[in-house]
Amino acid sequence: MKRRGPRVMLIVLVTVALLAALILTTLPGTTRSRIGDYFGQVFDPVVTGFQKGLSTFGAYFSAVSDNKKLKERISRLEDEMADLNLEILQNQNKLEAYDELKEALHLTTAFEDKRIHGAAILNRELGPAFDLIRVKAGRLQGITTSGNETLPVVDQHMALIGRIHSTELSSSKILPLLHEAFAVSAHVEGTYRSSFRVRGDLALQSEGLCLADHIAEGIPVKVGDRLVTSGESGIYPEGILIGIVVEIVTDGSGLTMSCKVQPAADFEQMAYVFILTEPDHES
Template structure:
């Protein structure tokens, strides 16, 4: 025989539920309210906790969704920032190239019969002795030295930096004006008196200075005078700014023997130099 226990229990349960419903329906309103209040006090906290859990879960998923949106927006902003930095770098390079070209054009108008090559400085540190430094231009750019023949090196303001010391295929070494082996024929700007020599000095170069000597007696030189190349010797074109006289030294009889000169060029701030070469038509 089949077991009828579970079926009977189900029938009894349904019957009891119907009976309870009928009894509650038959009760007066006040009694129903009291019973409802009783069950409400029992189940309301459970309902509140359940509703709070539902709200918390909803808030969590909402926060997760917002966090994903923020991460996506953050990635977009980072990409925009990277593109902006790249554009700024490119624009900066264009500006520097334009300034270099403008400086070269200015030099070309000043030295019409001279070939000019611009070069970036490769080693930025000159060292305490201001020794030779290397620039990015060499024999393939037409720069060459031999014997007493060399090439002057100036900045964009036509101030003398030094001369080419030696060349390689793609680079050259420059001897700066402060080097003790450097010398150039000079005169006071605005005058055509006898020329004299400006050269590097082992002691003065530590202070960023050089010296003028071989000055003929009676040559008027005063503190504050500007010195330029005289053009004598055929290496340095006339009119290149050398520097300013900052001290005049005399002997026991009061005769001037040397001058201390502060170069016009600031070697520490250099990024580009310009090499002056003989034009192809003249060579």
């Protein structure tokens, strides 16, 4: 019993000391409370900053991950867009090829008694639309002229461009409708009255127009009329569209003397032409 007494006493004292410390810590103004408050002021901001740092790093890595996913998505969309653009371009090329084939078929149907030679424009001799035009088709392709013989040239819409001026081995030169040396017999579409002349005119070249003259008295011609070849010369088949009347020129008595004509062919956008030859007109 003597040995257990000191141990029990020690346990009691330690327990009382712990209870006293706990009570002192909870009381405001005590030394223990002030010490706890002091260390709390020091370590609380550190703990708070550490927690904020962890939160910031977490948000950063989350943003990096989201940005990587976004870049991958954008890359996939760009690839899809490139594939779509390629498909659109291929479809456009197919559509253009179909349109050209359809136009060529239409030309063949319209000129059943002619052989049609397609030719790409290489260059214009001096630049403007009314100078000679060089095309990629010559004697090797059966395009030949001799003496007064010439060949008509039209576009894919059967609008008159001009006539063959001269030929070489692999190319030819076209004298266009606007050139001052060009002339063709014409009449108003849908009428069968006397024909008149449509020709190039130096004064109208800068306006992109040609002139219709030698119009007999009594022939009704008005603005908006479509002029076509009459077929009288034997060079140009009847019915090829020349252009549209845009202005009437009269004399003092009001009689029609001439009229200005806007060619139906678009010389500025022209890339291909079609040369009409006779079926046996090949070398």
